Amino acid sequence: MKLTNLVASILLVLLASCSKQETTLLKFDRSLAIVVNPAEGDGVPVSGATAATFLAAKTWVLFEQFNNYSSGTPSVVFKYNRSSNSTVANLQSRLNFTQSGTSSQTGTYTVKNAAGTTVVDQGTWSLTTTSGLHVVSMISTSIANLKHTFDLQVVDSYNLTVYDEVSNSYSVFYSSTNVPGNNSTSTTAAMLTAGGWKYKNYYENYLTVPCTLAYRENRISPVTALPASSSKFGFYYRFAADGTYTQITYTTTSVYTYGVWTLTDNNTKLHLQNTTVPSTPEVIYNIALLTDQTPRRFEFSDASNGNLYSEMINNSGIY
Structure with a gap:
């Protein structure tokens, strides 16, 4: 064997x-x-x-x-x-x-x-x-x-x-001392607004076996069938304390889009409303993991489809 x-x-x-x-x-x-x-x-x-x-x-x-x-x-x-x-x-x-x-x-x-x-x-x-x-x-x-x-x-x-x-x-x-977990001491808003976020992993069929890894940063072979929203993987996301957010391109650090964010349901749901294109429907995510321990991670699922699951990593130097 x-x-x-x-x-x-x-x-x-x-x-x-x-x-x-x-x-x-x-x-x-x-x-x-x-x-x-x-x-x-x-x-x-x-x-x-x-x-x-x-x-x-x-x-x-x-x-x-x-x-x-x-x-x-x-x-x-x-x-x-x-x-x-x-x-x-x-x-x-x-x-x-x-x-x-x-x-x-x-x-x-x-x-x-x-x-x-x-x-x-x-x-x-x-x-x-x-x-x-x-x-x-x-x-x-x-x-x-x-x-x-x-x-x-x-x-x-x-x-x-x-x-x-x-x-x-x-x-x-x-x-063992740095396994990401829900043992943070900061508030949800404080963790969300601390630095910038970028996609690390994106999963499809997350609740099933097998689950598909649709995207992973720095993976050698490009994924052949990215979801329609694959363009989002090329941006940093920054959430400001005033309730606004921006999407910033990796290469030029220019703002691609912006909007407003809110937390509801005892800080378990994140709402994003694109104000660059006001007609864009609001997006809601279920927060699965948000930690202030190193390395900081933010994990969430799509509220309308729990099989779509994302992982982000934090870098306080991202602007």
């Missing part, structure tokens, strides 16, 4: 599978190996020693996983707190790396269940750098013939991302 990603391997452990496990090669979809920045996909390369330190500094929790990622239309295997996840990814494992010494690029690893109470796999790991890429090898000491080799794409204080070339799947892990 061939393992195609780490999540699948852990599931097999829990099912007490005795099948022989083969080596899986995990490769990332960008040449920039390591970035240090709260925003996914931006930053600067770091040394292997620094990469190893980042890797070992956190407990990593699965946040999102997509299949068929680089071709066709990706499907969503798992998304944190989504009710319609697949059985495999519901495992939501926790991964820890321990260094054998300060700045060491070797050590041990453990994989625990979602609650963090039971070790389901453990072994040794090492990090080497080849042609600018940091390559991590993990060899299990508790499961015979189980080995993983993968290139680090993004690892920083907040997230770890993995592209599995064999299964064409893409996974995002967050540190």
Whole structure:
């Protein structure tokens, strides 16, 4: 039985599978190996020693996983707190790396269940750098013939991302202390108006299995069938404290459209009315997640169609 990603391997452990496990090669979809920045996909390369330190500094929790990622239309295997996840990814494992010494690029690893109470796999790991890429090898000491080799794409204080070339799947892990959740202390209006927002993910058929990833920022292969409103992905959105909002183009930072926003239903619904074209119907979104913890995220569904679901990320430098 061939393992195609780490999540699948852990599931097999829990099912007490005795099948022989083969080596899986995990490769990332960008040449920039390591970035240090709260925003996914931006930053600067770091040394292997620094990469190893980042890797070992956190407990990593699965946040999102997509299949068929680089071709066709990706499907969503798992998304944190989504009710319609697949059985495999519901495992939501926790991964820890321990260094054998300060700045060491070797050590041990453990994989625990979602609650963090039971070790389901453990072994040794090492990090080497080849042609600018940091390559991590993990060899299990508790499961015979189980080995993983993968290139680090993004690892920083907040997230770890993995592209599995064999299964064409893409996974995002967050540190356990930075998993986006409804534990913010700021008001909804204060979080909404803090900086600018841009689309990270856009889903169709969100409430069903499989769910479709219709758009993801920086994805290599363009999605072949974007929704009719796909033009909105090329803009930053900024909400002002005076109740107005603007759409701002990525490249020129010029205002494309503007309007007014309001919150209703105990701050669970966001209403947008385009005043550039007053005849445009009001749009209403159900707020699913809005957080002031780093990295800040804003997630919402279309009030008229819950299967259309959006994720935005925040950058206070967006104007």
